[in-house]
Amino acid sequence: MYADLHCHSHFSDGTEAPERLVALALEKQLSHLALTDHDCTHGVEQLWRHLTPNQAPVEPAISSIEPNADHAPLYLLAGVEISCDWNGLEIHVVGLLEDPAAAELQTLLSAQQRRRRERVAAIASKLDSAGIAGLSEALDTLPAAALTRSHIADFLVQRGACKSREKAFKHFLGRRGKAFVAAQWCDIPSGVAAIRAAGGIAVLAHPSRYPLTRSKLMRLLGDFRDAGGEAMEVSCGNLDPLAKKRLIDLAAMFELYYSCGSDFHTPQAQWTAIGKFPKLEPSAIKNAIWEHPKWHSIVSAGRRVDA
Numbered sequence: 001m002y003a004d005l006h007c008h009s010h011f012s013d014g015t016e017a018p019e020r021l022v023a024l025a026l027e028k029q030l031s032h033l034a035l036t037d038h039d040c041t042h043g044v045e046q047l048w049r050h051l052t053p054n055q056a057p058v059e060p061a062i063s064s065i066e067p068n069a070d071h072a073p074l075y076l077l078a079g080v081e082i083s084c085d086w087n088g089l090e091i092h093v094v095g096l097l098e099d100p101a102a103a104e105l106q107t108l109l110s111a112q113q114r115r116r117r118e119r120v121a122a123i124a125s126k127l128d129s130a131g132i133a134g135l136s137e138a139l140d141t142l143p144a145a146a147l148t149r150s151h152i153a154d155f156l157v158q159r160g161a162c163k164s165r166e167k168a169f170k171h172f173l174g175r176r177g178k179a180f181v182a183a184q185w186c187d188i189p190s191g192v193a194a195i196r197a198a199g200g201i202a203v204l205a206h207p208s209r210y211p212l213t214r215s216k217l218m219r220l221l222g223d224f225r226d227a228g229g230e231a232m233e234v235s236c237g238n239l240d241p242l243a244k245k246r247l248i249d250l251a252a253m254f255e256l257y258y259s260c261g262s263d264f265h266t267p268q269a270q271w272t273a274i275g276k277f278p279k280l281e282p283s284a285i286k287n288a289i290w291e292h293p294k295w296h297s298i299v300s301a302g303r304r305v306d307a
Ligand code: AMP
Pocket: 013, 038, 083, 147, 148, 149, 150, 165, 166, 169, 170, 174, 183
């Protein structure tokens, strides 16, 4: 078992096509890969069109956390990462999905994509006023179905308005930037409900990345669980092993299954390569997300790629 359950393609803010992510996962001998683009499932749909359904998956043994044996298949899972509002803070909820086409989910994702386009338009007009034209035209040429501020930051760097993505956030896109526009995301109960309506498991993404005290983080976990959330990421790219231990303790306290994923966006970021994150130790495996009762139906509804 070697599962990376969080990554992005160029349908959101990643740089690679979904097929390239599959190739990287095969190279790393992953057993499972979930594509979890921000607020869209276009990448999943593209992959699914070209691969045959995984009728009767022959699963690798789930007792180990080792790379796949040579020539073992790679299982692809449908996923998404939904941006949610929690008391004014942006919280990300990953969904591992049985039916990515489910109507309730797609209705919510369409609304999120529309809000993203509206936000881009509002930012574009602020940039226009600052003498930087052409944002909307530039973004129209991208394959992205979910436009993010990272795309806008790249545009500002390409236009020579900023030296780096970080500076673009500092001077333009961040809360104190001159082109800041607040986002309007769905709340956690709506995001989780849409994932569950798609036969999915809702996973709280990268809990250690939110600017929260321990007591506020515990409130978030309580609210997430009350909304029907069932898992959280205890390991992700760029996480130190001590933080992982704290997250495992929190997940156990709130009876959430343990998930893990790289949050891969681009091969240029070495610390978040596909499959790169601290592994779950054997003692944590009994609460791993692949022990969740819905896991097998999610894998069965996915796709299988033979190495
Ligand atoms: P959005 O979902 O449109 O609000 O864009 C959020 C994305 O922007 C996140 O996924 C981050 O990758 C990126 N981001 C947010 N804040 C910063 C920052 N200060 N510096 C660089 N990237 C950032």
